[in-house]
Amino acid sequence: MKGGLSVGYVSRRTGLAVSAIRYYEEEGLVHPGRDRGNRRVFRRGDIRRLSFVMIAQQLGFSLSEIRAALDALPGGRDPTREDWARLAQGFRASIDARIAGLASLRDRLDGCIGCGCLSLDRCALYNPEDTAAQLGKGPRFVFGAAP
């Protein structure tokens, strides 16, 4: 392929299955062009884009969260370092929030060693609703204020 990269090549470079790459296109995570024979044509930057998808996903982000982050990158051309910098800035809050949540869980678990988990009404792990019930649905207190 002269002007761009084939789906097979991108698959080999990223380790992603061809079917996965096609699925990511359907989900709006990559936007390859097409050649005269209707075959997908990727840019070099798409490999980095897909690498980012893989890493972020491995770290627990959903495809829609990742798509939201990738919206900082331009669609019509390979991203510059400024484009990636913008993505980094936008995504950084999500990453930091997740790190904080994990650190909080770790500390809570560590705290359980000494906190006397037998006192049920005090234990942070036991009492999520007091701190967090108002923050919305799902397990919430990890992301909110620390008790």
Add this chain to the structure above:
Amino acid sequence: MKGGLSVGYVSRRTGLAVSAIRYYEEEGLVHPGRDRGNRRVFRRGDIRRLSFVMIAQQLGFSLSEIRAALDALPGGRDPTREDWARLAQGFRASIDARIAGLASLRDRLDGCIGCGCLSLDRCALYNPEDTAAQLGKGPRFVFGAAP
């Protein structure tokens, strides 16, 4: 209920839907008893157990990973603080690995601001060898040996 907690009570305390709690039992994450009328009977410690499930899940751990962590807790009685301490110790490596992965992604993205992302063979996002080692999963030769 005299000897224990009903599924409805546990649902209200945790914020989990009754159907979700039943599903978690099916998946081996909780092990309630039954009363004479075949109704589920939970222990007080099960609320903490389910809170842990909710938090860990929100942070990107799968139910099977969480089940593996929960295996450190005893099945036949309410866990003591030593039991939770054992879980904490076993799970801490997973948490730390995930934190490290997130921090690494964040730093890579930050690095992109100055790294000159246009040089593909230098970009950290394009070449995330060492991130992958920690994450361990997946086919991913981007993550493993250099492309």
Add this chain to the structure above:
DNA sequence: ATCCGACCTCAAGTATACTTGAGGTCAAGT
């Protein structure tokens, strides 16, 4: 005694993130 609400099971449905398979096209090498 009867009624209601909370519980039960089991089957099927939903969303996410893909893979697999059938059936067909296209371009490059022999």
Add this chain to the structure above:
DNA sequence: ACTTGACCTCAAGTATACTTGAGGTCGGAT
């Protein structure tokens, strides 16, 4: 010209993590 391999679409299947619905049981209060 012909064959091969890489590509295409579209439908259906899989695993995870649940929810929803139908139909039924049980126990405490009236």
